[in-house]
Amino acid sequence: MGYEIQEEKVFNSGHAACPGCSEALALRFILNTLGKDAIAVVPPSCIAIISGPQPLSSMSIPVYQTTLEASAASAAGIKRALISKGNNHTNVVAIAGDGGTYDIGFQALSAAAERNEDIIYVCLDNEGYMNTGTQKSSATPSMAFTTSTPAGKLSPKKNVPEIMVAHNIPYMATATTGYPDDLVRKVKKAMEIKGGLRFINVLTPCLAGWGVPDSAGPKTSRLAVQSGIYPLYEVENGETYTLNYGPNGLSVADYVATQKRYRHLSPEDVELLQAEVNHDWEKLQKKFK
Amino acid sequence: MKTDSNRLLLSGNHAVSHAVRLVKPNVMPVYPITPQTPILELITEFHAAGEMTGEIMTMESEHSAMAAAITASLTGVRVFTATASQGLLLMHEMLHYAAGARAPIVMFNVNRTLGSPWGFWPDQTDSLAQRDTGWIQYYCENGQESHDTTLQAFRVAEQILLPAMVIHEAFYVSHSMEAVEIATQEQVDAYLPEFNPPHRLDPQIGESWGNTVSQVMFQNHRRDMGDAMERVLDVAKKADQELQDLVGRGYGIHEQYRCEGAEFIITTMGSMTGTARDAVDELRAEGVPVGLLKIKLFRPFPVADVREILSGIAKVMVLDRNFAPGTGGILYQELKAALYGLKGAPEIHGYLAGVGGTNISPVNIKDMVHSAIGEKPVAHSVWKG
Incomplete structure (x- = not known):
């Protein structure tokens, strides 16, 4: 699978991500698409580590590192200050992990969406608190091992994409690093749609946290889409749904077989997971016209 | 009645709102809490009536209000917010963040008892519990002093690059009506130079803030904050005198x-x-x-x-x-x-x-x-x- 991306060099090599890191890949596609007329807000996360210790930075745009729960509010503050100075062109982007988005940062995110703040919010979703050593977040899926759910998580993943759609924001999209052309297109689309909060949830498989080889990030990402666990779709104005990539016949068993976080599952567990995925996919499918 | 008088019968809180109107902040993230709310209400009324411009942000919490205030300030514009009691405590994390970022935000706090149990009464523990956050703190005894000190706080904070908190007590001051002499726009424009910091979040400049630092960098940064705090004593005395020269009212520190x-x-x-x-x-x-x-x-x-x-x-x-x-x-x-x-x-x-x-x-x-x-x-x- 080949792809070509016209990119402006904003995210640079020499950063501190693990070899093969999906987040570093996502940052390259996102930041290089956003270009240099942008300001980023990053909370404590692997993203903060990747952006670099003072005085170094892997990102050649201003980056403000905020507190874990405040990304959306911090980004909104920058945007409003720019507006007050008559600057309507600089893109302000918050890039947070799933802990900083689904859990502790959700209140600020929901409020920024309600106020229709003119910012782009990207969640790099690796389904857990990976920077602190793989603990459960509300983005962790059913039955997955984490160090705070050693017997497997007992509840399903929170559906933040649909919750964001329910805010009637101008643009919500799911994306993942295994489909870079799709991710880049969605970032461009988010940039074109001005005047409201644009949310992109990017599934970024964590190699160490999920227990896959260094080379398996993109492949794992594609398996998540192809098995129906993580369909790629976009929604405009809270109502116009478009499916980009859905399941293509692979099963949940194919997906979990490659990841150590699922190695404790019995065949019955896998069946239960398959039923959950089928249910969610049927529900989502009804929304595509 | 003197027709040229700028004297109004105002609550302590509304005396603050008038000062904010004159100062013309670019960004004002606000969140209601008794007994601060009248400050934000009059500001939003001024804004709706076209007497103020700038961005009003109706936040979902004091924590987010302070988070937005910090980044707006670091983007290089003048910022005001106000709070009280539990709201100030919810901001506590961000108060440290603001001072560390050297963001010269001015915030008004109305002293109110802290729960539990619940109360609405004047008690200075809320702001005194923030004494180690790196904020300049002024305590005022009436609406006139709160009006004038709010003006001073912007002058001092923006020179020193540390945030400033101006404080008066619930009800005894916040809701008591007194005659307050409002500064004129000409006086305030002469008193407060435009805020245009050389370091700011700006793609043309490319500077970042908040990245992890080494132990030595952290220590040096805290030492610089301490040095800046020391300079406040003289700058605050001077700012008080300068305002007195313009409006005829001074308080000293x-x-x-x-x-x-x-x-x-x-x-x-x-x-x-x-x-x-x-x-x-x-x-x-x-x-x-x-x-x-x-x-x-x-x-x-x-x-x-x-x-x-x-x-x-x-x-x-x-x-x-x-x-x-x-x-x-x-x-x-x-x-x-x-x-x-x-x-x-x-x-x-x-x-x-x-x-x-x-x-x-x-x-x-x-x-x-x-x-x-x-x-x-x-x-x-x-x-x-």
Whole structure:
């Protein structure tokens, strides 16, 4: 699978991500698409580590590192200050992990969406608190091992994409690093749609946290889409749904077989997971016209 | 009625809103809380009527209000917000963040009791509990002082690059109506230069803020903040004088009332100062050699000035409308620390008076002075009132 991306060099090599890191890949596609007329807000996360210790930075745009729960509010503050100075062109982007988005940062995110703040919010979703050593977040899926759910998580993943759609924001999209052309297109689309909060949830498989080889990030990402666990779709104005990539016949068993976080599952567990995925996919499918 | 008068009958809170209107902040993230709410309400009314421009952000929490205030300030514009009590405590994390980022935000705080249990009464513990956050703190005793000090706070914060908190107490000041002389736009424009910091979040400049630092970088950064705090003492005195030159009203960073020949000095902060002035007048009429020291600038604490003022005084009585369980009155502790090792240091009586908003009358204060004169002080705060 080949792809070509016209990119402006904003995210640079020499950063501190693990070899093969999906987040570093996502940052390259996102930041290089956003270009240099942008300001980023990053909370404590692997993203903060990747952006670099003072005085170094892997990102050649201003980056403000905020507190874990405040990304959306911090980004909104920058945007409003720019507006007050008559600057309507600089893109302000918050890039947070799933802990900083689904859990502790959700209140600020929901409020920024309600106020229709003119910012782009990207969640790099690796389904857990990976920077602190793989603990459960509300983005962790059913039955997955984490160090705070050693017997497997007992509840399903929170559906933040649909919750964001329910805010009637101008643009919500799911994306993942295994489909870079799709991710880049969605970032461009988010940039074109001005005047409201644009949310992109990017599934970024964590190699160490999920227990896959260094080379398996993109492949794992594609398996998540192809098995129906993580369909790629976009929604405009809270109502116009478009499916980009859905399941293509692979099963949940194919997906979990490659990841150590699922190695404790019995065949019955896998069946239960398959039923959950089928249910969610049927529900989502009804929304595509 | 004088037609050229700029004097209005205003609550303490609305006196603050008028100052904010004149200062013209670019960004104002706000969140309601009793008894601060009238400040934000009048600001949004001014904005709706076109008397103010700038961005009003109706946030979902005080935490987010302060988060937005910090980044707006770091983007290089003037920022104001206001809060009280639990709201200030919810901001606590971001207060440290703001000072660390050297963001010259000005915030008004209305002192109100902290839960639990719930109350709505004047008590300074909320803001005094933020004394180590790196914010400049001013305590005001009436609406006029709050109006003028809000103007001063912008002048000082933007010169020093540290955030400033201006404070008055719930209801006794926040909701009491008094005649307040409002500064004119010409005066404020002459007083406050445009805020245009060279370091800011700007793609043309490319500077970032908040990345992880080494131990040494962190230590140096905190030392720089301490140096900046030290400079506040002179800059605040100057800012007070400069405003006085323009509007004819000044306060100093502390005030000595009838301290000439005094052997006994009452020390207060905030609304209790007015009551203490009356008590001093009555005691002086009785022939008691008593004076009053009002602490207005609490952070940085004016240690050198306080040592000079209180050197050679026989007794000091500190009135604390706040309480830190385990240590007592906070102004009492600060004053004891400031006077430690001073030759001819006074005996200090620390009285917890008015905690939770209980009323302290001039008679109460006179009684406290009379009993203190005849007693040796104990080494801890004593409950009164």
